[in-house]
Amino acid sequence: MSQTATRSRLSPFRPGAFSSALHHPRTAVLIGRLLGVGVIVCFATGLYSHFLQNPEPWMVFPTRPTWLYRLSQGMHVATGIALIPLVLAKLWTVYPRLFSWPPVRSWAHGLERLSIALFVPAVLLQLFMGFLNTMKWYPWPFAFRTVHFWLSWIIIGSLLLHIAVKLPLISRHWRPNGEPPNLPHGWTRRGFLTTVAAATTAVTVTTVGQTVTPLGRAALLAPRRPGVGPQGFPVNRTAKQANVVMPTSWRLDLVGPMPRSITLAQLADLPQHEVELPIACVDGWSQVGRWGGVRIKDLLALTDAPPGVTVRVVSAETTGSYRVSHLGPEFAYDDLTLLALRLNGEVLHLDHGYPARVIAPARPGVLQTKWVKRLEVLP
């Protein structure tokens, strides 16, 4: 200890450099438990969203409840935002350990520091990228979805490794267990945890209204507000952004065993249905609309499509990764899956996909393809 004793009074490596009793395993465990749950929720809901957009051939997705994706992605984004103050608090609590000396004492300590060296950068960048993505801001030179997806594996992995290394310490402090008394000044543990809870509540209440519609008025820091947009509905990508203009003549091409090309008037003559379904965006906002139009399965019948086919939906958009989407049989034959022509009783606004868009239950908004011009029956 003679070496450390000579360190400057301001050196963070000096024993006792951090006075607060809150830099203690009990505080770290209390916050860490919540953090662990949050990371698992984000990971699970993230995987669900990922596979809906990039399904493996054998995958079949549930279509009920119709708000399943709305709930899942709403939780993904809300939990991610709630994790911001929790991660900051947890890293504040354990900050003195950044300066533990010597840097590596043993195998276990080396593994622990490895897990942290991976977890901290990954989780900080993940939350930052995720939050910026909710406002469609991409200042980095790499693909958001790819990096967000693979980072999540590193995060969950380093978290499990961290838990494994720290398990004896975690179980020792799972319940109150001889913590040092609060110092006579500064934070008490309860005061600190109350503040963390208040900050987490504050960021949640001011953002979650973008998907929990009754709290919409409180969503002062949300990138979206329910009810704001053409026809009282937010738009993910406008017609202008997608380079789509008002069509002068439009026909829907049905590509199947018996190819068809039908006009808007013919489409309006087919049996019309009204469904209440949410648009649930990957960015974490959602809103329920009353959609009117023709069932996709009725259109499939027009082309004599055999049962159980997958449908490829092609938009009039010329670029962009969401120009084409696929409706697996579970979605294509669902009574609630429509080629929608109306929203809340009005003809679709161009920004909502005029003349026709797909609306299906329990699907990400980016797959509810707008400006549809062709439906292809895939063998």
Next chain:
Amino acid sequence: MRWPRILVGLVGLGSIVVGAVGMYRNVPQLLDLLIWLAAAVLAHEGLLVPAELLTGAILWRMSAGLPRPVGQVITGGVAVSAVLTLLAVPLMIRQPVEPNPSALPQNYGRNLALLLSITAIATVILAVIAWRREREPAGLLDRSPENRRNT
């Protein structure tokens, strides 16, 4: 507990490998990614946490003469304000250049001012309550550190 612990650790290492290999295969801009990861850590450990520690030290020193619960409420109010500001800043930067009128439709600067005002008012109210509670007769009779410890 030895084997479950080793198992969890191995699953963790496996996920790390999956993530690292996936990243290596699918992200052509690996160097950029490493720079962003390093920047995230440096910004947090080198700027944000020192700022938190410094602000905390200053606040606690300033409130040294006040009853401890009052100091906690004040420090807590500042912490909540800081987190709300952290969320609002990117929204304020991005809002003017957003081309989609239904995205970022709010005046986030004004909203932040409103939220900070609400936080400040709540902080003052809670501080006054904490202050008055400290001055109740029971507190005056026994001012030993043990009795004043607020846990």
